[in-house]
Amino acid sequence: MSAKAVSVFYGDKKAIDEVSIDIPTQYVTAFIGPSGCGKSTFLRTLNRMNDTIPSARVEGEIELDGRDIYRSGMDVVQLRARVGMVFQKPNPFPKSIYENIAYGPKIHGLAEGKDELDAIVEKSLRRAGLWEEVKDRLQDSGTALSGGQQQRLCIARAIAVDPEVILMDEPCSALDPIATAKIEELIAELNGRYAIVIVTHSMQQAARVSQRTAFFHLGKMVEYGRTSDIFTNPHEQRTQDYITGRYG
Amino acid sequence: MSAKAVSVFYGDKKAIDEVSIDIPTQYVTAFIGPSGCGKSTFLRTLNRMNDTIPSARVEGEIELDGRDIYRSGMDVVQLRARVGMVFQKPNPFPKSIYENIAYGPKIHGLAEGKDELDAIVEKSLRRAGLWEEVKDRLQDSGTALSGGQQQRLCIARAIAVDPEVILMDEPCSALDPIATAKIEELIAELNGRYAIVIVTHSMQQAARVSQRTAFFHLGKMVEYGRTSDIFTNPHEQRTQDYITGRYG
Amino acid sequence: MTERLDPTRQAAFEARLKKRYAAERRFKAFGLGAILFSVAVLLFLLGTMTLNGIGGFQRVELEVPIDFTQAGIAADPATMDQPGAIQTLEAQGLRDVVQYFAQENLGEEAASQLGGQAWRDVADEIIGNPSVLQTQASFWLPASASLASGYQGEGSPEMRALAAQLSERGQIAKRFDAGFLTRSDATNPQQVGIWGALKGSILTMLITLALAFPIGVLAALYLEEYAPKNRWTDVIELSINNLAAVPSIIFGLLGLAVFLTLFPNLRSAPIIGGMTLALMTMPVIVIAGRNAIKAVPPSIRDGALAVGASPVQVVFHHVLPLALPGILTGTIIGMARALGETAPLLMIGMRAFVATPPDGFTSPATVLPMQIFLWSDEIDRGFVERTSAAIIVLLLFLLVMNGLAIYLRNKFEKTW
Amino acid sequence: ACGGADGGSRDSIRAVGSSTVFPFAKAVSESFVRTHPDFRSPIIEATGTGGGMKLFCAGLGASTPDMTHASRRMKASEFAGCQANGVTDIIEVQVGLDGIAFASAKNGITMNLTPKIVYEALAASPYGKPQTAKTWSDVDPTLPDLPILVYGPPSTSGTRDALKELVLEAGCETDPNMEALKETDKDRFGQLCTEVRSDGAYVDQGEQDNLIVQKIESNPNAVGIFGYSYLEENSNKVQGLHMNGVAPTYENISSFEYPGARPLYVYVKKAHLDAIPGLKQYLAEWTKMWAKDGDLAKIGLVASPDDVMAANQKAATEFTTLDGAQLK
Amino acid sequence: MSPAILLLLALGLGLAGWLAARARAWTFRRSSADGRIASLPNYHAWYVALWVVLPVLAFVALWSAIAPGLVSQSVLASPAAAELPSFGFQRQTILNEARAVATGAAPGVFNPQAAGLVEPFRDALSHYNLIGVVVTLLIAFLGGVWAFLRLKPDFAARSKVERIVMAILLGASLVAILTTLGILASLIFETIRFFGMVSPIDFLFGTHWGPDPMANAANPDSSRYGAVPLFWGTLFIGAIIAMIVAIPLGLMSAIYLTQYADPALRKWIKPALEILAGVPTVVYGYFAALTIAPAIRNIAISLGATNPSSESALAAGLVMGVMIIPFVSSMADDSIAAVPQSMRDGSLAMGATTNETIRRVLVPAALPGIVAGIMLAVSRAIGETMIVVMAASTAANLTANPLESMTTVTVQIVAMLTGEGSFDHPATLSAFALGFVLFMVTLGLNFIALRVVKRYREAYD
Numbered sequence A, B: 001m002s003a004k005a006v007s008v009f010y011g012d013k014k015a016i017d018e019v020s021i022d023i024p025t026q027y028v029t030a031f032i033g034p035s036g037c038g039k040s041t042f043l044r045t046l047n048r049m050n051d052t053i054p055s056a057r058v059e060g061e062i063e064l065d066g067r068d069i070y071r072s073g074m075d076v077v078q079l080r081a082r083v084g085m086v087f088q089k090p091n092p093f094p095k096s097i098y099e100n101i102a103y104g105p106k107i108h109g110l111a112e113g114k115d116e117l118d119a120i121v122e123k124s125l126r127r128a129g130l131w132e133e134v135k136d137r138l139q140d141s142g143t144a145l146s147g148g149q150q151q152r153l154c155i156a157r158a159i160a161v162d163p164e165v166i167l168m169d170e171p172c173s174a175l176d177p178i179a180t181a182k183i184e185e186l187i188a189e190l191n192g193r194y195a196i197v198i199v200t201h202s203m204q205q206a207a208r209v210s211q212r213t214a215f216f217h218l219g220k221m222v223e224y225g226r227t228s229d230i231f232t233n234p235h236e237q238r239t240q241d242y243i244t245g246r247y248g
Numbered sequence C: 001m002t003e004r005l006d007p008t009r010q011a012a013f014e015a016r017l018k019k020r021y022a023a024e025r026r027f028k029a030f031g032l033g034a035i036l037f038s039v040a041v042l043l044f045l046l047g048t049m050t051l052n053g054i055g056g057f058q059r060v061e062l063e064v065p066i067d068f069t070q071a072g073i074a075a076d077p078a079t080m081d082q083p084g085a086i087q088t089l090e091a092q093g094l095r096d097v098v099q100y101f102a103q104e105n106l107g108e109e110a111a112s113q114l115g116g117q118a119w120r121d122v123a124d125e126i127i128g129n130p131s132v133l134q135t136q137a138s139f140w141l142p143a144s145a146s147l148a149s150g151y152q153g154e155g156s157p158e159m160r161a162l163a164a165q166l167s168e169r170g171q172i173a174k175r176f177d178a179g180f181l182t183r184s185d186a187t188n189p190q191q192v193g194i195w196g197a198l199k200g201s202i203l204t205m206l207i208t209l210a211l212a213f214p215i216g217v218l219a220a221l222y223l224e225e226y227a228p229k230n231r232w233t234d235v236i237e238l239s240i241n242n243l244a245a246v247p248s249i250i251f252g253l254l255g256l257a258v259f260l261t262l263f264p265n266l267r268s269a270p271i272i273g274g275m276t277l278a279l280m281t282m283p284v285i286v287i288a289g290r291n292a293i294k295a296v297p298p299s300i301r302d303g304a305l306a307v308g309a310s311p312v313q314v315v316f317h318h319v320l321p322l323a324l325p326g327i328l329t330g331t332i333i334g335m336a337r338a339l340g341e342t343a344p345l346l347m348i349g350m351r352a353f354v355a356t357p358p359d360g361f362t363s364p365a366t367v368l369p370m371q372i373f374l375w376s377d378e379i380d381r382g383f384v385e386r387t388s389a390a391i392i393v394l395l396l397f398l399l400v401m402n403g404l405a406i407y408l409r410n411k412f413e414k415t416w
Numbered sequence D: 001a002c003g004g005a006d007g008g009s010r011d012s013i014r015a016v017g018s019s020t021v022f023p024f025a026k027a028v029s030e031s032f033v034r035t036h037p038d039f040r041s042p043i044i045e046a047t048g049t050g051g052g053m054k055l056f057c058a059g060l061g062a063s064t065p066d067m068t069h070a071s072r073r074m075k076a077s078e079f080a081g082c083q084a085n086g087v088t089d090i091i092e093v094q095v096g097l098d099g100i101a102f103a104s105a106k107n108g109i110t111m112n113l114t115p116k117i118v119y120e121a122l123a124a125s126p127y128g129k130p131q132t133a134k135t136w137s138d139v140d141p142t143l144p145d146l147p148i149l150v151y152g153p154p155s156t157s158g159t160r161d162a163l164k165e166l167v168l169e170a171g172c173e174t175d176p177n178m179e180a181l182k183e184t185d186k187d188r189f190g191q192l193c194t195e196v197r198s199d200g201a202y203v204d205q206g207e208q209d210n211l212i213v214q215k216i217e218s219n220p221n222a223v224g225i226f227g228y229s230y231l232e233e234n235s236n237k238v239q240g241l242h243m244n245g246v247a248p249t250y251e252n253i254s255s256f257e258y259p260g261a262r263p264l265y266v267y268v269k270k271a272h273l274d275a276i277p278g279l280k281q282y283l284a285e286w287t288k289m290w291a292k293d294g295d296l297a298k299i300g301l302v303a304s305p306d307d308v309m310a311a312n313q314k315a316a317t318e319f320t321t322l323d324g325a326q327l328k
Numbered sequence E: 001m002s003p004a005i006l007l008l009l010a011l012g013l014g015l016a017g018w019l020a021a022r023a024r025a026w027t028f029r030r031s032s033a034d035g036r037i038a039s040l041p042n043y044h045a046w047y048v049a050l051w052v053v054l055p056v057l058a059f060v061a062l063w064s065a066i067a068p069g070l071v072s073q074s075v076l077a078s079p080a081a082a083e084l085p086s087f088g089f090q091r092q093t094i095l096n097e098a099r100a101v102a103t104g105a106a107p108g109v110f111n112p113q114a115a116g117l118v119e120p121f122r123d124a125l126s127h128y129n130l131i132g133v134v135v136t137l138l139i140a141f142l143g144g145v146w147a148f149l150r151l152k153p154d155f156a157a158r159s160k161v162e163r164i165v166m167a168i169l170l171g172a173s174l175v176a177i178l179t180t181l182g183i184l185a186s187l188i189f190e191t192i193r194f195f196g197m198v199s200p201i202d203f204l205f206g207t208h209w210g211p212d213p214m215a216n217a218a219n220p221d222s223s224r225y226g227a228v229p230l231f232w233g234t235l236f237i238g239a240i241i242a243m244i245v246a247i248p249l250g251l252m253s254a255i256y257l258t259q260y261a262d263p264a265l266r267k268w269i270k271p272a273l274e275i276l277a278g279v280p281t282v283v284y285g286y287f288a289a290l291t292i293a294p295a296i297r298n299i300a301i302s303l304g305a306t307n308p309s310s311e312s313a314l315a316a317g318l319v320m321g322v323m324i325i326p327f328v329s330s331m332a333d334d335s336i337a338a339v340p341q342s343m344r345d346g347s348l349a350m351g352a353t354t355n356e357t358i359r360r361v362l363v364p365a366a367l368p369g370i371v372a373g374i375m376l377a378v379s380r381a382i383g384e385t386m387i388v389v390m391a392a393s394t395a396a397n398l399t400a401n402p403l404e405s406m407t408t409v410t411v412q413i414v415a416m417l418t419g420e421g422s423f424d425h426p427a428t429l430s431a432f433a434l435g436f437v438l439f440m441v442t443l444g445l446n447f448i449a450l451r452v453v454k455r456y457r458e459a460y461d
């Protein structure tokens, strides 16, 4: 997945300014930067979730398999099935755990019959490291889980439709340290199977989970590279200032 | 003002756990601590503003002039006139600037006649460093001021009834740096005339404006002492960890 | 600390404080008074209606024993389920038979106070059970309206005397009138029933529900979920908000000028009433629906969109089911309002006198509130109780509906 | 079966017209459906005599009423209108009589009224002159010196129609100028002779005649105007006032001696007799109930004199049609 | 065969198309490499089903409009029809009767003439029914086959089906506009007709109201159509007396409920107020006429009033006020609740008592919302009909004495339209003009109120 000179506007306001980036499929990529710098905005352009914001407008190209996802005729539904998303606040559907996972496969017709569906649900929950915790209560409501479990449920839900890319927007910011650790573990495990992009405001987290890091500031991507380089040896002064806590 | 083994519950949840503290009248005291540790909760127990939260319940004693403010028969109105409060988000009344300041003196009958009231209004605005900016438009709406001016208006409003203690709950968190600097100046000026307690999430701010600092963590007061000591030489490991940014 | 006044610790302050607390108490008392007044009015209203109305479920009846073995009415039981049965009985002089036995047993004066249609009750009984023709049977038949009011201590002195006389002999009594719930409108308060109006109300409400609910819900979905923000949407929104506040009688004028012009034959029919009320109820449902839809957190939509659901799927799989309790609450309240509505129906002929229950959406009918209105206009004192009884029935329906709405709302009140 | 939006057919009787006849029509229809449960209940609406005539004469067909009730005879002009619209064969049946009664509370004011007195006391501008009468004695010195206070029907009701026609116009026409005016300027005549004063002496009581009864019951100086049936109904509370020396009693009304008496009619379209199921039987039901001791008499209808009744019985069962030449 | 049967047929065919298309879509899915096709099989199924059902529906609508005519024509052409009476209505009745018997809707004929027509009817009906069924089948088949042939693994059936769903949703929301237009149209035309007979000046500014539905329609007396007494009565009852009751009581109820009442009490009182709001107006009207009006009258007499009206404006106004209390209280409740908590905290922190906070901060801050609420309440009160129809009179008095009887716009609308007049008489048409005035006034009040509420909500959001 790659972006070429992407700018995003909210009405007249430019929130993202000509960002170009190549997102590798085999790594975890972290977006960091001070609040309001446009990390979430950019993330949402990657699966066109910003279509839901009436004032948002995108310029430039974002390519998946070499074709622009903003071309006319692009099927957004299919795009989103290929580029999944996990949000800051866990948002399970107020349905059973089973239904939460099964929803995506059902609407995309990925399973024929109940058995296949059961298998998908189990596999997804296993991958999300939630199976052991919930296997006896698949019919309980997804909202009855703890925050960390809910977030893993959301990840499992995203996995269930077998996407190519998973976008995560500060997936741990609503969680306590223990739940956060679990999610970080999970990301490490999923790494390699899916391309993962994670937005985080914690540099420590970025350092822990990602192989590549992009640093955003005031709508621009200031620097992008290996995580280890960015944290130990940034090229840009602004990056340096940010990671040493001069601002933000 | 002093608290003895004060615990606060929201329903069954203990938000403050046996906090004892002596708040000196001649200094600015800062409460710091990670989000959700109970700073605001504790602050509001000091002038019984938590009476407005139906589920809140206080145990222990808080003494003002040696008498428990939670005793039955305690006059809350008088207490709040003596212990003023300034909130996180400036909340001027949707009335004129003049009316905003005059409100307290009027309801408490502190002024006899218009002249006295005018005098109080002017004095309060002067003390809050706002007089020069608004003296020509006292009849404008208080909500038409800028955020920083509004917050100073709220401080002036609190001063107008000549309280003994002023409680401030993150008074600068909604303000930009310049407005913040003005408020910090103002606090420095008011220092000595009123006992001031300020909640802040910025350690820098605490260091700048206060002489005493209390560090809260998970509903407990972990450490309390001179600000300089807390920041340079904390006794507790948790304090140390917090001020060096290990968590929060 | 410099020259402190500490004004808040002066005696004057404390004195003033006393007054302020007194004002506080007065204010609070006034507030409580306002609420108590409203509740008291509600209780008084319900109380008077109940007190007045209980009697409306009863009627004053006279006991008439009839010895059919002597009456010489020879009706063939087989023909008794044929349409013309009642005419057969009339032709055989059932009317006179009843009159005769009434005179025999009650005396001339009392017999003349047997309601003019009383023999029909006997006829109905015979039709239901022809074998009584071989026996002696005793019937409780409705007294005339004036005797009834005499029995209740009103009306003319002669009637009061007669009633007293009869009641001494145990031949007159106020008895529960089950027929009140199964008969229809009539001119004589002793003969009236509310089934016709109730059935009319039910038919009308069915039409209203069938039109207003789907249209209202779909419009709410469109406006809340899909409508682009443009002029057109504003116009739609404005007209819905406005319709919700248009006086109901205006809808009656609309029904009169539009529906009755298009379908002149359907005057007084539940289908027209239902259509008119549906237009009135639809905006209520739209507004309630929009609020319920708005209350569904956007994170749910995001979640569904992010797994690749289309906007239509998001709405029908997630938003609508979650908003449904709220929509239903709004619908029930709207329907309750429509059920109690009278004014627009006045305009479209639903105030006609209809002596039989409607047998379909297109046959003339009246509705419960209209029946109340019509009875309240009657001269006869006997209608006062009947009106209140009809009000009780209407209020029961409304209480159930409102209760259901409140229950639904409390049960599904969600904070996501 | 459905009434049908096709405009073609209808299977229940529709009647419109006078609100005076309305209660009697209700009773007949009720009796009709109980006798003939296989027919649909007639739909009866009180639209007023004039309004009823208009609807009735609008034409033939399912969308026009089958019959209209009238508290006066059809006018020649209305008949002509009917003819013009194709309603040629009309059956006229006089079902009985009604009287508007002037009454006061038992032990209240008593007077001997005449149409002339009533007109002079109630007109907005008697004979074109401004209304000055405050008390009854202002109108006629022999009457009591009590303020004029009359509770009467509103302008939209049929009783008001009768008041105008039977009393006010009659009183007005005692003046020759007015009588002349009737020929020359009908509108002006109508205005002078039928408009009722609105300064509070005449209180317009809404359609609820029983309220009028309550009113005069509580105010012995007040006079009420309502249909005779109400007088009879409430004979224990109120007394009828004499008019031209005649008391409003059953006999006096049925003999037209009481000047407030008027015949009540129903008009039926002959062409509908075969088209609307039950219409014939419904008409027959009227004749069964209108006798002197019949069911309608019990609710206040005054039976027609015997000869009139017989003639109308014949019209109602043999469906003789109305001859327009008889009408005024 | 009735349209209902054709409809059933269409639905059946639709179901068949649905099943066939679904099966076909599944074969696509199985044969596709990754088990994915552009749309779910169900969408393919719906696509075909809609292509079957929608054209058939259109045909059925058309056919049911023309078929009866064709049937009648062929029946009339039959020899048995020669003896029919020529008069249209009677003839139509006979035809209808025969048709009813032929279709089995009625057991037998009332009219002997109809008997002979039953057979021709049966023949004609079965003839045309056959045609109808054949054409239906043909259309369904064509539509179905065409749609079916378009199915492909990458066919975007879902977006096609969803487009139809969207069209239905849009259509539903347009009903509101149609209704508004319908109201305007039904009022405007008659109003214009009315003003053709009576001058608007006389109507709007005249002080004598006494239309005479019996008078000559061609030459109405304009001076009797002065609606000022009605406007005054409406205002006096709805906007003055009712509001004197409803505003303080409603406002104080709201204040007590939101600021003082403990949750347990609120839990009971709020539904009680809602029930008060849910009582039908006809019940209030009855209550006013039966209980309140006589009581007021007795009180007035005992206070020495001579001859008070038993249909006083006061009775109607008081009861209407009670009816409006819950309305005012819920609007006030909303707008007080919309004042941010921080205002309340700010005032309490100054040492204000609760009532000082309410009176000096909350109510002034909520004032725009409260005023808007009151305007809505007024608009409801002046549009209220049943209470005034039952408890106020029809006497158009122009007086300020609440014990006098007065009439209102709505009372007159009802009186004129249910009274004696005919439809082309100015007295009857005046009801539409009155309705128009009422509509415009309530529209204005609502419009302003909604604007105020909206602007004011935005101010705090």
Ligand SMILES: Nc1ncnc2c1ncn2[C@@H]1O[C@H](COP(=O)(O)OP(=O)(O)OP(=O)(O)O)[C@@H](O)[C@H]1O
Pocket: A010, A015, A033, A034, A035, A036, A037, A038, A039, A040, A041, A042, A053, A055, A201
């Ligand atoms: N719906 C919107 N309409 C208008 N402006 C928006 C909208 N959403 C975000 N913005 C603006 O766009 C800029 C970038 O916002 P964005 O949410 O992408 O920042 P972020 O880096 O995710 O910040 P955070 O760390 O606080 O989540 C901000 O200035 C924000 O105010």
Ligand SMILES: Nc1ncnc2c1ncn2[C@@H]1O[C@H](COP(=O)(O)OP(=O)(O)OP(=O)(O)O)[C@@H](O)[C@H]1O
Pocket: B010, B015, B033, B034, B035, B036, B037, B038, B039, B040, B041, B042, B053, B055, B201
């Ligand atoms: N009204 C309330 N009801 C229930 N729990 C509450 C309420 N207000 C606060 N709490 C809980 O009490 C705890 C302390 O909250 P408090 O607001 O005092 O924290 P804080 O230190 O001020 O945090 P912050 O820096 O985010 O303002 C938190 O866990 C919070 O969730």
Ligand SMILES: [Mg+2]
Pocket: A039, A040, A041, A169
């Ligand atoms: Mg963000």
Ligand SMILES: [Mg+2]
Pocket: B039, B040, B041
């Ligand atoms: Mg806080």
